[in-house]
């Protein structure tokens with residue numbers, strides 16, 4: 449891939465340089481033609497009163513007679529030839545300078561043109577390698593447990609059930625990860641058209657889909673949101689709220705209360721989801737929206753069910769519908785994620 453980028457850079461730089469040189473040579477041709485035409489234009493004798501000879505002395509030519517006219521013609525020819533030679537020299541110099549400067553400028557332009565493509569390819573490569581790494585973990589667990597069992601001569605039904613249950617857990621992890629990856633691919637191509645959306649409808653859809661999950665941890669969702677109308681993509685809005693709410697449940701202890709509230713600030717509507725969970729360390733906050741990033745304490749303390757993809761998906765969707773997500777958090781006290789939407 450690096451070679452492809454480097455080859456493209458060289459080709460693009462060569463194309464830019466070709467264009468620059470074609471323009472320079474073209475302009476030089478025009479300048480040369482126009483100047484030569486001007487030099488070859490006969491000078492009207494009666495308009496001529498003074499002319500300087502080569503030493504700079506003024507020759508008076510008021511009414512050019514035959515001898516004076518030939519002197520004048522020779523002089524004009526000689527000057528014209530000198531001027532042509534000087535002009536060609538200058539044009540060659542200009543074109544050589546254009547070639548040197550143009551080569552540097554073309555390379556710089558090609559580098560700038562390809563920079564976003566380079567960055568996108570880098571991000572894609574990182575994503576594929578992170579995704580492969582995440583896929584490998586449950587696959588390795590599956591392989592190891594099955595191989596260990598296969599080495600035994602006999603297995604009891606109880607052990608077989610245990611192994612199967614373990615396998616199902618790992619397969620479930622794989623399914624959730626592939627679902628998230630497919631979700632990312634789908635979101636990347638989705639056309640997120642914006643419309644006027646009633647906030648409460650989106651919040652209710654999100655809370656309904658997570659009610660059972662919250663109940664398994666005996667968590668209460670305290671919804672105090674007002675029904676503001678915002679400018680957003682209805683599907684994305686529900687997806688973002690679901691991700692934030694899912695995290696709030698995931699990282700909060702049993703029997704907690706998660707609060708949903710809204711506020712209006714000038715032309716913005718702020719939707720906040722506050723949890724009394726494990727919180728996030730200040731050093732992790734700048735990274736939690738990166739793909740596959742998981743803070744250490746959530747890996748250790750909370751469930752290993754996450755892949756570090758939720759917030760990156762939420763941020764991507766939020767950016768594409770012109771909203772923002774901000775976060776405040778204290779380790780051991782909890783977190784507040786705020787979605788800042790445009791009021792409609």
Ligand code: ADP
Pocket residue numbers: 695696698699723725726727728736737741742743744746747753754755756757758759760783
């Ligand atoms: P994950 O699937 O790991 O939850 P996310 O992208 O949703 O992935 O979140 C990235 C990381 O941000 C999490 O691993 C966790 O460390 C941290 N995080 C997100 N939401 C919360 C929260 N409400 N409370 C504490 N930590 C959180």
